[in-house]
Amino acid sequence: MFNFGIKKQSEKSRARTGILETKRGNIQTPIFMPVGTLATVKSVSPEELKEAGAQIILGNTYHLYLRPGCEVIEKFAGVHGFMNWDRPILTDSGGFQVFSLAKLSKLSEEGYAFQSHIDGSRHLLTPEKSIEIQRCLNSDIIMCLDQCLHYPAERSEAESALELTTRWAKRCRDARAENNIGGALFGIVQGGMFNDLRQRSLESIVEIGFNGYAVGGLSVGEPKDIMLDVADFTIPKLPEHAPRYVMGVGTPEDLVALAGMGADMFDCVMPTRNARNGQLFTPHGAINICNARFKYDMEPVDAHCTCYTCRHYSRAYLRHLYMARELLAYRLNTLHNLHYYLNLMQQMREAIDQDSFDVFKKDFYAQRIK
């Protein structure tokens, strides 16, 4: 069971709200998916994720395949039972982590041959293998294996990567069909920063046919205006009645800009990773909690925030915990940042539903301290 329906199409922009129906519940879009790399969103419990407003989380196929491995997770019938999370999970294909983390990865038509970054063990990640792993993870939304690119990449590299990505996408579609896998399958548009290649990629991927479509290969080091240009070119050309997912993005500003272009789904380590580095998001921009000016500050991070952290703790206490590298620091910071991101998405959804997204955007930027 997987369905996507548009709830409200803004009349003044391409922004839209929708409902993704999955067997583990409905997801209101546009949505941000917290990253739960190793069957845990770092430092927080499933109950806390729900309290922060998480409707769906992302799991990393590469990491889960290496640790604890499919044979463990299969005993629990998937990641959900293993980690005590009963809402939907989207899993990536593993390709990006092989590309960015694994040792000595070697690309061929067959797939990625690589060595584990943990113990150097050798593995081969093919499109069929990626689908098989995601099946055993019992993922609700499965991503096709794609070829990732560094930035900047030559046109010829981008062209060859998109062609391989298309051939792999077909293999992923076939592997899912042959194995009668229930999770939805999303195709990924590549093409580097070249609009004509993006066009070619999306046409091929859409022709194969998927439950949803992702824009991959963004936020890989390119300047922000290029990222937004490519997204702005690509997103509106994706099928209107399927969910559109911009992978690995981004800052609060990025989310507002991309939702305005009609994107429905996002994921990024930013709220969680930055929390662990002491950076906390507020409507006025981010603050660094280790700053000495917070030493005696009895105010919460954001006086208007309703997260657990802001309801109970001062900046002085958070600074103290962070300076002492106390474990509770990472959790309290993460809870705040996740709440900020998820609440931002909810505000966007409300604004789009009321067709006041333009007003929301204006307010959003007006609040930010340059």
Added chain:
Amino acid sequence: MFNFGIKKQSEKSRARTGILETKRGNIQTPIFMPVGTLATVKSVSPEELKEAGAQIILGNTYHLYLRPGCEVIEKFAGVHGFMNWDRPILTDSGGFQVFSLAKLSKLSEEGYAFQSHIDGSRHLLTPEKSIEIQRCLNSDIIMCLDQCLHYPAERSEAESALELTTRWAKRCRDARAENNIGGALFGIVQGGMFNDLRQRSLESIVEIGFNGYAVGGLSVGEPKDIMLDVADFTIPKLPEHAPRYVMGVGTPEDLVALAGMGADMFDCVMPTRNARNGQLFTPHGAINICNARFKYDMEPVDAHCTCYTCRHYSRAYLRHLYMARELLAYRLNTLHNLHYYLNLMQQMREAIDQDSFDVFKKDFYAQRIK
């Protein structure tokens, strides 16, 4: 406001239950106090502490004095407001940490001159200063500054340490009276592993007069039978109608033995520190969660345990988190161990109230795998 009443004196042993009344609520004894060194019990929230059954926690004067410092905590009117904990807090005197952690500490009649283990800054911890810091922490139970000893110590060292501890105890009593400090004040019995010196120390300390009495200088490396012998000699000689606190102890076996001797209060880093090292307590003894035999183990740590961790997570998941050094591992392990310790105390209280502590002890030992 501070009062202690004996609720039930066992007729078959020296074990007893009691109620410690403080202005922040009543404490049922015998009680275990989780250690919250830096205004946080490592990895867990105040709500989780309460769910685990914590009635009172311990804060470390040395650590809090250095970080974040009294001038910060005073803005919050004490540790309670700073850390969002509204139940009682007992603070130690700082002496043990100066003795074990600080650099170049130098003892004199005046107090301990020492350098911070964090930045090398110079400080002087006198009895008056210790009381003053504990006042600013707004401690509900304040401990006298005492002189700590390594094990083994010469008789002459132990004698001189107990005499200094007595002189400091008087200064602590006076400092508290002069500054009209509300928290209860506990005296500490020293005397090393020499029973006649313990006798001399306790007579002097009791003569000065305190709200409660602690046995210090145990669990400093001495063999277990010596620790228990000294405790067994000392505890029954302490005033019957005052709370008796055995500091820095111990294993579950120690707690059962010492409660049987009539001790009312305990603290130890064991449940929290061992949790962070992957050691989990069960009625059958401790297990190490990183053991390979737990890789596929779908059972909780203890099938009869009602803690959050055991209600929701398998050993396989806890092992996975721990092997991956995931932040959630420390919390889930800590919650289980604290629940184990606090539940053990509750079982003891119930057994004593029903005058079946002997049966409880027999069962407790019968369950443990040798």
